[in-house]
Amino acid sequence: MANDIVQFKDVSVDFKQDKKVVQAVSDVSFGIPEGQIFGIAGYSGAGKSTLVRTINLLQKPTSGEVDVFGEIFYKKVGKEVTLISESKLRKERRKIGMIFQHYNLLDEKTVQQNVEFALKHSGLKSKQISEKAVRLLTDVGLEKLAKYYPSQLSGGQQQRVAIARALANDPKILISDEATSALDPENTIQILDLLKDLNRKYQLTVILITHEMDAIKRICDEVAIMDSGKVVEIGSLIDIFVKSTNPVVRQIVGNDFDALSILKSLNIDTNNRNLVKLVYYSQEISQPIIVDLYAKFNVSASIVYADIEEFGSQTVGIMIVDLNGDDAQIKQALDYLNGLDVEVTELRGEA
Numbered sequence: 001m002a003n004d005i006v007q008f009k010d011v012s013v014d015f016k017q018d019k020k021v022v023q024a025v026s027d028v029s030f031g032i033p034e035g036q037i038f039g040i041a042g043y044s045g046a047g048k049s050t051l052v053r054t055i056n057l058l059q060k061p062t063s064g065e066v067d068v069f070g071e072i073f074y075k076k077v078g079k080e081v082t083l084i085s086e087s088k089l090r091k092e093r094r095k096i097g098m099i100f101q102h103y104n105l106l107d108e109k110t111v112q113q114n115v116e117f118a119l120k121h122s123g124l125k126s127k128q129i130s131e132k133a134v135r136l137l138t139d140v141g142l143e144k145l146a147k148y149y150p151s152q153l154s155g156g157q158q159q160r161v162a163i164a165r166a167l168a169n170d171p172k173i174l175i176s177d178e179a180t181s182a183l184d185p186e187n188t189i190q191i192l193d194l195l196k197d198l199n200r201k202y203q204l205t206v207i208l209i210t211h212e213m214d215a216i217k218r219i220c221d222e223v224a225i226m227d228s229g230k231v232v233e234i235g236s237l238i239d240i241f242v243k244s245t246n247p248v249v250r251q252i253v254g255n256d257f258d259a260l261s262i263l264k265s266l267n268i269d270t271n272n273r274n275l276v277k278l279v280y281y282s283q284e285i286s287q288p289i290i291v292d293l294y295a296k297f298n299v300s301a302s303i304v305y306a307d308i309e310e311f312g313s314q315t316v317g318i319m320i321v322d323l324n325g326d327d328a329q330i331k332q333a334l335d336y337l338n339g340l341d342v343e344v345t346e347l348r349g350e351a
């Protein structure tokens, strides 16, 4: 689409290992909209890092096309290759920052010098470089630690230095490849929230590669699920975590909203019961539903399972209820729920 900052078109990457060929990425096509926090999730070995390394051509595709900033960076159809020039690629790469699980800081340099090092080829004078480094360290909340050495910092603080360094050349895209995987939960949350702040403040497109679903749920706008080199499904958090029925996606993102798996794990048979799944998008709604169904339709709803989860700023609730009452009134009750913007799925006889 026109506002995609990255577009993959039929991208494949093969690696030759001994006599075997490993297809790390297989015919992947999708776009990453500018200004989004876009998650790429999947198990280890799914091809996430390899795919993302094709953006700045750290990895050339075996076939397919990668467009970045609206330009063809690489295109290979048959034997014909179109490739961005070496000098242009060098310039464009500065607009693509990267952070990883390992911080890769220079131990013998201070925090500020680590950031300044990334500005060596920026064309700025040394005073401007210092000022910019201090500004970047302020952005990541480390201005007070500018004179410290990496070994004196916690993992979360070191990752903040790596983020400041990745932002040194004012990138338009920040690729985060498992950047929170080695951090404890508290530092993970702080780094994720920092990425979100930077995304908002600088309209920075963030590509978040992770196997941590909580990270995706906390900050991503959209997510692509990868498995065995392929993209299995792409969508909003609600599309993927709440609505997807793809078994591979469910296996990767969990079954919190998959009624049949929930019932199976609770050992509950759907036959001979009026089990209904209700999904709703507001925290206040669950209690009134139960009360309303009885008051308005004389239908009693006993809760078999209930959960509420946060997806960014969106709250989503799920209840599985067993309805008891007159058939006609149950039907009216379900119609009523549909009208309340509650998604209703009848589960009778499903498993």
Ligand SMILES: Nc1ncnc2c1ncn2[C@@H]1O[C@H](COP(=O)(O)OP(=O)(O)OP(=O)(O)O)[C@@H](O)[C@H]1O
Residues within 6 Å of the ligand: 015, 016, 017, 022, 023, 024, 042, 043, 044, 045, 046, 047, 048, 049, 050, 051, 178
């Ligand atoms: N340079 C390489 N040479 C050979 N095989 C490779 C190379 N890089 C990756 N692979 C293989 O390609 C597949 C995809 O790897 P990739 O690192 O992209 O997956 P991933 O989803 O990012 O997983 P992880 O988070 O573990 O890195 C794996 O089977 C991996 O072993």
